[in-house]
Amino acid sequence: MVEISEPTNEALLDGLQRAAFGYFLEAVNPATGLIADNSRANAPVSIAVVGFALSSYVVAVERGWLARADAVERSFAALRFFRDSDQSGGPAATGYKGFYYHFLDARTGLRVWRSELSMIDTALLIAGALTASMYFTANTPDEIKLREIVDILFRRIDWRWAQDGGATLRQGWKPECGFLHYGWEGYNEAIVLYVLALGSPTYPLEGDCFHAWTATYQWENLYGYDFLYGGPLFVHQFSHAWIDFRGIRDRFMREKRCDYFENSRRATLVQREYAQRNPNEFAGYDEHCWGLTACDGPSDELPDVTGEPRRLFGYAARGVPYGPDDGTIAGWASLASLPFTPDIAVDAARNMHRRYPEMLSELRYASGFNPSLASADRGAWVSPGNFGLDQGIVVMMIENHRTELIWRLMRACPYIRAGLRHAGFRGGWL
């Protein structure tokens, strides 16, 4: 039983942040610098998790958890791997056109699970790489080399190819069937993808791609809040982990007299409102216990406390107000809204930790927990192990809340600045 109701907010956040960072030290393959998607046996590498790791190393150096040379070496290993990786686009390669397959073999770094060449996950990886290059700015051979590799990786990404001649970016590509035709419309985590793609000095997007994407947005008044709708919480957090959206506005947000930071604040409040309403009457949901997002949950047809069969979704992008919702909450997701809604994020963290201490293991968040599937001896159902994305967003968002370190670094990144301007952002720090 972990007792964490006593520490000050600062101590609480420090403990949670450090525990989350520990994941990257444990899940790394030292030979390649690549990070496992999760802590379970035989988990593959997720390229997005590597992006979060590259950003988290920077935080760890600042906080004294990692020596600078060690962080450079870890970053260097991963970046070097991607630079030298098989870019043939073959079924067993690592990438193509500067993009990378979503999941890679933990040992060889080659494609696994017939996964797709992922545009958004490549963007998250590159955002992490750029964070490293903006932080490791010393004139030492290692840090100079690191920055050179990051530039190579960024410049070789053919974002224009990923448009496939269309108005917006495709979500994925497979050697077996070409571009995937999944619908990827509406507001989502892709702002950072579009910003990077528009800021490219080599293959910037053609046409008014960003405007074409924002044309699919839905601005809704829900539960008394006007906001840009996106169901899962991570949609309102991932791009914001790198980009400080306070006070900068694109055309859409100028029209709505809002910005993407304020929007995430409202989206967080909508999440809490949903939990208060709890339309499906799941156990635990209330104003102190909320956070629906992409996370791991139960997947078997387990009986709930009332014995009724329920549909359970496993790893899924849970969202509000339309679901899917099977009673699974991601504790880390509410905490990752810390920069937007510090008071209610800390309140939720403290309350959930107190009521469901099983959701934490050594202060590290499980991907999801489900109080509706509680057992008398073990408490709420808890997702086994940990997932890298969850740990990465916790490290970064706590840091942005505490010192704005990541935001500060990326505000100075010329590619980010250029991309934001090309997307039509104006005002504030820009």
Added chain:
Amino acid sequence: MKQRNSPSAALPQDAYGQERMENVRLSGWCNPKPAARYNLVVVGGGPAGLVAARAAASMGAKVALVERALLGGVCLNVGCIPSKAIIRTSRLYAEMRNAERYGAQVPGDIRVDFAAVMQRMRRIRARVSRVDSVQRLSAAGVDVFLGEAHFTGTDALSVDGTKLRFRKAVVATGARPDTPSIPGLVEAGYLTNENVFDLTELPRRLLVIGGGPLGCELAQAFCRFGARTTIVQDLPLFLPKEERDAAQLLSDGFARDGIEVRLNTEAARVRMEGGQKLVDLISADYQSTVAVDAILTGTGRLPNVERLNLKVAGVDCDAATGIRIDDFLQTSNPRIYAAGDACLEHKFTHTADASARIAVHNALSLGRRRLSVLTVPWCTYTDPEIAHVGLYVREARDQDIPVRTFTVPMHDVDRAIADGEEVGFVKIHVKERTDRILGATIVARHAGEMINEITLAIVARIGLRTLARVIHAYPTQADAIKKAADAYVGLPARPTIRSLLRRWAAW
């Protein structure tokens, strides 16, 4: 009726079937002696044609109506009416199985009597067919000609050799299923809306190809009757024209019903093996095969324009989009108008009706009514129903109209909570910084009933501010519309019974 080589479909001949056939295609009917010249000849006896003929007759015009198959068209015989009849029964079965949710006991033996389902459907269809029977139409002053029509000139047509001359004509020949070109499908046999209502036995395993309204409605109904149902759709969501959230809720509903949902999937090939139909499915780089007993296609509709000899009449048309019309429903021949599915993008019975009234008005009077001013709602009668009227957000933004949407989830509506019908929402789109309603989408158990209030508001130019002043009977599910209007004027929404109870319990 075209039979499509499906061994399980054979038109049952019972008293109800006979009554309907007597109404819609009277046996022994002798076509009347044609008048020297008609004020209006209507080609097609579906919803548009029937409305056009009756409207013209009521104006005192000399009218003839020509029908080659059955009066009532698709809607009565093989569309809206039979599908809604069986959907009603399928909902009942779903509720029986979920009885515990409503505090009732699940019946001990829920056995689907498919023959009884279809017999009820035929009884209802026969009853509805009485309204527009051949006799009643004739009594209303319409010369009814049963037979195949084709134009012989710009002001005349022939019905099985009988020449009809006209001053004006309305072509309302409807549409038919557009069958996908899947290798092996024709050889294996398949169902469409034209013969699925002739089934006498429930297929044990059913594959529905196409995620449009017809496919979605019937997939859910047959699943609830107990058919192991798979639905394939080659797009990421069902009902591709609808809002994503609506389509997503439908997908979730299908999954709850036990339908196997295969999105982003194409049916590539069909073959017969061991008396069952094997269908190869392809989804990106993943291939699989399903074995079924019947295949239902619902992949769109094609206008019936081929056999009319329209070229001779000087009427331009396209095999895919139908008869070319202007905003007054006039064709390239000023004497000839068109209405309904034969010329419209929105192929609904109510648009057929509305367009027919405009066509007759414009043809027989000096009026110049426009098609483009119509506000057309529609509804897909799944559970929950999905209804829409006006602009979608994307359409508004394409026109550079800034949009604000007022969303009320049905789980915030007391009556929906009491009814156990909380899945869905009301979304009303207004022009930013005004209360002008641009459009709305409703997903709810009775969305088809609820959308009419929004349609009225749009047509009568009633804004959200006025709707907020309209007292809605409480508790009703349409109260969701009032809540959306309240959100516009900034009034706090009525707290739900649930939250009141929660407060009471806390106190």
